[in-house]
Amino acid sequence: MNDAASRPSAPPAAEWHALPHEEVAGRLGVTSAGLTPEEAQARLKAHGPNALPEPPGRPPLRRFLAQFNNALIYFLLAGAAAALALGHYVDAGVIVAVVLVNALVGFIQEGKAEQALRAIRNMISPHAHVVRASRRQSVQARDLVPGDLVLLEAGDRVPADTRLIRARGMRVDEAILTGESVAALKNEAAAPVEAALGDRHSMAFSGTTVAAGQGAGIVVSTGPHTEIGRIGRLIAEVEPLATPLLRQVDVFARRFTTVALVSAAALFLFAVAVRGYGWSEALIAVVALAVGAVPEGLPAVITITLAIGVRRMARQHAVIRQLPAVETLGATSVICSDKTGTLTRNEMTACRLVIAQDDLAEIAVSGIGYDPAGALGWTGAGGQGDPATAAAGLLRAGLLCNDAHLHAENGVWRAEGDPMEGALVTLAVKAGRDAAVERAAWVRLDEIPFDAAYRFMASLHRSPEGEAVLFVKGAPEEVLRLAGTPGGGAWEAAIARAAAAGERVLGFAMKRLPVAPARLSFEDVREGFSFLGLIGFIDPPRPEAVTAIAECRSAGIGVKMITGDHAATAGAIARQLGLAETPVVATGAEVDAVSDDDLVALAARTDVFARTSPENKLRIVRALQSTGAVVAMTGDGVNDAPSLRQADVGIAMGGKGTEAAKQAADVVLLDDNFATIVAAVKEGRTVYDNIRKMIAWTLPTNGGEVLAVIGAILSGVAMPMSAAQILWINLATSATLGLALAFEPTEPGIMARPPRPAKAGLMSRFMLWRVVLVSVLFTLVSFAVFFQSLWRGQEVEMARTLVVNTLVVMEIFYLFNVRFLHMRSLSWRGALGTPAVLLALAAVVAGQFAFTYLPVMQAIFDTRPVALLDGVMIIAIGVALMVVLEGEKLLLRRLGLFAAGEM
Incomplete structure (x- = not known):
């Protein structure tokens, strides 16, 4: 050659x-x-x-150092430097530890593409x-x-x-x-x-x-x-996308850092130039400001909140491979789902029989999957007699011209062999036949296996009476040809009706032979058959998937089916699932024929994409993302891996999924069930709610401390708290009260809200208003308590002790207000709290008693014991704060200035 x-x-x-x-x-x-x-x-x-x-890969050291390259990390390191400057080495070490843990998590989770490619290889x-x-x-x-x-x-x-x-x-x-x-x-x-x-x-x-x-x-x-x-x-x-939460946190951190640095510099200059502070004194004041501003526990609590979401989702059979994916699920606005096994059971079911009586008559079959529970019943007025008896010949042909077997494992029925043949065995059992007994009575002598070249299977049997009987099953057009196409166009019309309903159809025929041949040949299968009828099969929708899709629609989440199946079948299943009354179906060829710009409109209006290629899926996901949608994509095959990686949340099937799909995904479903995705979305919304609650609680409390420091410097009076006391408040309460919010249960009506916009900021208008309002209230109360104590002739140390305790008590009552963002907190349920809240409350109270009365703590933080009447006054202030904030929430809602879900 x-x-x-x-x-x-x-x-x-x-x-x-x-x-x-x-x-x-x-x-x-x-x-x-x-x-x-x-x-x-x-x-x-x-x-x-x-x-x-x-796959090309970055050196490990470079990948590790890249984890530190974002504004939030710089922000945290600045807080650590502030704590270190004050001599609080333990606090600085905690912040640095949080940074290192986050970097290690990112480093370990890096390289999804390399893992997916390795699995494909x-x-x-x-x-x-x-x-x-x-x-x-x-x-x-x-x-x-x-x-x-x-x-x-x-x-x-x-x-x-x-x-x-x-x-x-x-x-x-x-x-x-x-x-x-x-x-x-x-x-x-x-x-x-x-x-x-x-x-x-x-x-x-x-x-x-x-x-x-x-x-x-x-x-x-x-x-x-x-x-x-x-x-x-x-x-x-495919370039991996940052999750909505990470994008929002990054923007928030950059803006917060800029404001904090500018404010600190301006305050430093004011203290030195206007108030005559010394350099060291002014620097200590600014460091106190930084300590008050930096929410040291914020990243740790966010991470813990996400981890709790991971644990909750695991109970729902959803394994989270990437921690931020927990929150991203909650932002999902479009779910692109595979059909087979995810929306459907991946178990073929015989659902329709068509036989000839005076005219064609149809029999409906109840039950789904391979479970033989079900029955046969006539549809319409065309049938006569018992349907199982009328279809006896058809049922026998389906059972005997068949190599599949049924068995039950722990109460779950499985089919061994071809799925459609398994469905035929199940059909026979539903009709009252004993498969083993009938197969033993009708001894198989020979067979011609199914082949695409001739599109049928034939099996030769000896009947109980000793006759030689030949059964054939296969493509209905081919079996009708073998039977001489009886009935004019009636059978073709029945085939068309079944196909339009998304069913796969088999035809069945039989003929009796005078003598059983020694070996079955194609000469024996040329002609002379009696047509027995048609059986339609469908992979039925999961009942829980129908409910889940309805829940998605109420939650404003679009669901699109992307499948390799034929358009007619996919469209019929989509109607049964309730994706739309008249689903819009597009094929992979139609996707190939349009430009990227035109695909955006096609993707938005289409409910079902059929016969799709990997490039089609990738382009569809990108087209949806270009509209601002947060896209979750499910898949199980290697062909799904690119789109799983491109999607905001890639969801792989744990049962039937390939390793390549699992490595490319963020979430793995252990039960391959669409309903699990919706449960995970609900949990993701809960996680985001809890993160927002934690931010809504943290920032105003920190804001009150910052404004108190600024107010003291601007007015030239003594600061109502020392820097060490500010650190005590932040670390003691964020590790207890702030963390308790991570365990909050799902609020009622969470799936009745529309998805939050992907570009929405971390701070809504209501949250900004609440931060300002609560910060001002905290500051005013702090100064009021501080000056009232001094007015009564108490020393500065006593006044500061009262201020710290007042702030902590206000944070406790404010926590109960924040626990319900979308409903009133003054209720029996709100008062009882959760076990996590009660434990946190007990820990804070114990900590404050130690802070106030324990001699060693008095020596460290320069505190004094608080009298009983002062303690009653502090609790009354907390109650008053709760009433004021509940009234503010009610007023804004009645004025229409705060819609549920805005926060």
Whole structure:
């Protein structure tokens, strides 16, 4: 063979399936003898190994240092420096520890793309059976080259993209690429050039598995040029997005840091130039300001809140791989879901029988999945007699021309074998038949297995009376042809009705033979059959998915089905699920035909995307994100990995999902159930609510301390608290009261609110107003208590002790106000609190008693014991604050200035 043949020029990947296999062999310069070792070696040098490239990665040190490059970290380090300047080494160490923990978490979670690519590389078969120089041999899969003759058998993993030249009863499980749960039938005839990936019956793709039959083919693409390699390139090209919370925290931290630095500098200059403070005295005052402003516990409490959400979601069968994904789920505005197994049960169910009486009559079958609980009943007025008796011949054919078996495991029914054949066994049991007894009575003598070339299966049996009976099942058009197409166009109309309902349809026929042949041949299956009827199958929707989709609609969350299934089937399932009364369906070909700009409008109005490719899914997700939507994407196959990584939240299936999909995802569903996604979204909204509650509680309390320091410097009076006392308030209360908010349960009506806008700031108008109001109230009360104590002739240390205790008590009462952002807090439920709140309350009270009365604490913080009447006055101030803030919330709501959900 010449040198040109050793280095074949490959046409575009989209063409191989459409070329006759003889032309493929000619283009690749291969004969029935296969390549010679020399030719194979030359092509290996020209095309490279049949392996996916190693993903580029950053050095570990660089990845670790990158975790510190954001405003929030700088902000925290500034707070640590402030605490260190005051000599509070423990406090500074705590802040630095928080920074290090956050950096380590980010470092460990980095590299999702590398992990996903590594998982994909592992899916390529390690060995392959080939014909080279007229000899069958086993070679390393990485040594395959274009032009190699590959032999494939049931159980083999396809080692490279292969154009089939022979296929005998060959079915290939392509779920990792197409999402189809039913193995694809293969044959060697050329497919249409525009055929979608799942319709390319002449191709076997790298990484897929031969489920049945055998075949042979010519390798046309290897390594990165295969379909699975192309998906790997898509993953590598996807840039991970920051979560809404991280974006908001980053913006908030940058703005907060800027304001704090400018304010500190201005205050320092004012203290020195106007008030005549010394440099060291002014610096200590500014450091006190910084200590009051920095919410030291904020990042830790956010992290703990997210971790609590992770634990709660685990109970809902959702495993969170990326901590911020907890909150992102709560911001989700669009869920793009796979169909098979997620929205549906992934269990074929016989749902419709059509038989001939005086006219065609239809029988409906109740029950779902492989559980034999259910019954048969006539639909309409066309049926006569008992439906199971009227359809006896059809039911028997379905049971006997069948290789599947049913069994129950821990009360759950499973089918061994083809899913549709399993559904036929279940149907027979629902009709009152004992599958084992009937199969024993009707002894099978021989069979012709199903093959895509002739599209039917035939089985020869001896009846209990000794007759030879031949049953056939298969594509209804083919079975009708074998029976001489009885009934005019009535059967075709029935087939069309079932297909329009999204059902897969099988036809059944039988004939009696005078003598049983020694071996069943195609001559016996040419003609003379009696048509028995049709059976329609559907993969039924999960009942809980229907409820979950309705809940999504009430929560303002759009749900879009993206599937590899046919448009008619997907549209019918979408109607049953309640996605829309008349779902808008678009195919992958339609997505390919529009520009990125036009796809935005198409994606927005479409409910179902059918026959989609990995590029289609990726473009759809990006189009939705371009409108500001926060997109959650579900998937289980390698073909889903790029879009899972692109989505704001990638959700992989834990049961049927590939390792590549799980590595690319943020969340893994252990039960592969759409309802679990909605439960996780609800939990995500709760987590975000609790983070907002914690911020709404932290900032005003810190703000009151800051304003007290600023007010003291501006007025030239003694500060009502020392820097050490400010640190005590912040650390003692944030580690108890602030943390308690992380355990708050879900508020009523949380799924009746629309999703929050993706670009919404961390601080709403109400929160800004509340921060200002509460900060001012805290400041005024602090100065009032401080000066009232001095007016009574008490020393400064006593006045400061009263101020600290007053602030802590106000923080306690303010906590009870903040616990309910969207409803009134003055209620029995609000007063009782949660176990976490009560524990925190007990810890703070104990801490304050120690702060006030314990001698060692008095020595550290310069405090004095508080009298009983002063203690009663402090509690009364807390109650008054609670009443004022509840009245403010009620007033704003009645004036329409605060809508539920704005906070």
